[in-house]
Amino acid sequence: MDTELLKTFLEVSRTRHFGRAAEALYLTQSAVSFRIRQLENQLGVNLFTRHRNNIRLTAAGEKLLPYAETLMNTWQAARKEVSQTSQHNEFSIGASASLWECMLNSWLGQLYQAHTTMQFEARIAQRQSLVKQLHERQLDLLITTEAPKMDEFSSLLLGHFTLALYCASPSSLKADLNYLRLEWGPDFQQHETELLAADDVPMLTTSSAVLAKQQLSALEGCSWLPVSWARTQEGIHTVSDSSTLSRPLYAIWLQNSDKQTQIREILKTSIFA
Incomplete structure (x- = not known):
């Protein structure tokens, strides 16, 4: 469907005059008549009854009118969205809520300072959902604690961060606390077994x-939190009889991504700075 045909149909239905419609569209009257005939041929119906100085919509034209208005509005919205994308260098980054809260929020601020012409989208979701979005080209870059398992992905180890077990009361022991699971990926679950009995479950599970x-x-719980972030928080303390854990942080993207240049530039700004 040629949107210009619908645009002409709407203008003729508004003015009820081929000449005035031609003036509004900066066309000749014969061009307007030709477009209307094209549209009628495509639909197989007459859209207007034509009498001297009396142009009216047929029943078919009346039915087409709301659809034509909706299609043109949708088309204009699509053009605006695409135009904005081309005018701005949009780049989407996905990570879990905890990574955004503890590490990536300040990094995003550094990215805006280093790349003043770029427009970022910070997307929060579970890793499995973000991997799917990355595969479907709905996401440009994924920051996660697990290495990719698919050949079509490229990855870069960005570094490591330290987790420690924190609680609200000083000098508390693991055995006296309820475990609150903050999700750090499936491969982290092996580190949680010492905090749970065989048939026990965490009192809370969250990604935040x-x-x-x-x-x-x-x-009255304990949870694994990044040490660098926890030091900026008030009212929390490390659990007395717990150790620390090191976690990797990866950047993952499609090998054939059309934003390879932006990815390389963005990853020059260290998350651990």
Whole structure:
């Protein structure tokens, strides 16, 4: 469907005059008549009854009118969206809530300072969903704690960060606390077994470090939090008889991504700076 045909149909239906429609569209009257005939031929119906100085919509034209308006509005919205994308260097980055809260929020601020012409989208979701979006080209870059398992992905080890077990009360022991699971990926579950009995379950499971931290006191719990972030928080303490854990951080993207140049430039800004 040629949108210009619909645009001409709407203008003729508004003015009820081929001449005035031609003036509004900066066309000749014969061009307007030709477009209307094209549209009628495509639909197989007459859209207007033509009498001297009396142009009216047929029943078919009346039915087409709301659809034509909707299609043109949708087309204009699509053109605007695509135009904005071309005018701005849009780049989408996906990560879990906890990574955004504890590490990537400040990094995003550095990216805006280093890349003043870029427009970023910070997307929050579970890793499995983000991997799917990356595969379907709905996401440009994934930051995660697990290496990719698919050959079509490229990856870069960005570094490591340290997790420690935190609670709300000083000098607390693991055995006296409820475990609040902050999700750090499936391969992290092996580190959680020492905090849970065989048939036990965490009192809380969340992907948000902020939420987990806020519930430490109310639930008399403990949770693995990044040490660098926890040091900036008030009212939390390391569990006395716990150790620290090191976690890797990867950047993952499609090998054939059309944003290879932007990815390389963005990854020059260190998350661990």
